[in-house]
Amino acid sequence: MVNTFQVMKRINKTDLRLIYPSVLWGALWLCEASGFVFMLSEWRGYPQWHDLMSTETFRADALHFKFLYAFCISASVLLVVTAVVFRHSLLRSLELLKLADEERSIDAMREALSSALASFSVNTSDGYMSYDGCTVKVPPRVAVFLDALVLKEDHTLSLEELNGLFHARFYDGTESSHSRIRNMKCTVHKTLQDTPFDVVRDAFGNFRLVLKR
Incomplete structure (x- = not known):
């Protein structure tokens, strides 16, 4: 009972x-x-x-x-x-x-x-990106950005985290900050064009490292 x-x-x-x-x-x-x-x-x-x-x-x-x-x-x-x-x-x-x-x-x-990502690495000190034995020189800011995406558990960066990577006014909603974001996205796309990776923005405006479809 x-x-x-x-x-x-x-x-x-x-x-x-x-x-x-x-x-x-x-x-x-x-x-x-x-x-x-x-x-x-x-x-x-x-x-x-x-x-x-x-x-x-x-x-x-x-x-x-x-x-x-x-x-x-x-x-x-x-x-x-x-x-x-x-x-x-x-x-x-x-x-x-x-x-x-x-x-x-x-x-x-x-x-x-x-x-x-096991075959992908970023050297922020020397500004190099390596994938599957192929090494490419990348801008220092792009190297820091990609390294942060790789290290994040969900491979996602918010705009606030982006400001923390660079400086507080990297993105402040002004036209110049929008231009910086567009230029960096364009550079990142060119950098990753020979890899299976891409960086996209989700519905909340966050940056996500994904595989190309």
Whole structure:
């Protein structure tokens, strides 16, 4: 008994919230099925419909007809709600599958990027970039920028981090700072043109080191 109580305590509220709708749904259909069985058992002793309609002494039990009416209405409502819930669950499942595929794709891209970066190195002191045995001279600022991207765990740099690499006013929103960003991006693209890497900006304006598609 104590062990059972301890096991029940381990079930968190989130799990219970997931279980409650299913239990309630099953209980509703169980009540509906019980009502249907009860209705059949109550009407079992009645004559067939053609006998009833041809009998002058026919007196319909109003309670049974009301029960049948309520059963039909409740069954129809449950069927409609079941269809809606099934559609919602199906869409949710498809959405989760899509998210899982995207996560697997992102993980695969990260693994591929990490594998490719094993052959990539940047020498900020001498201003050299090396990939797969090929060494290229690069501007010092580009070398610092690429080295920072390689060292970051997510290979992403924000504009604030970019200011930290160079100086506080490297990007301050002015036209001249926009021009500096464009010039550096152009230089980085040219530097990486013979490698499988590229630098792009995401929806938040951050710089990301990625593999070329």
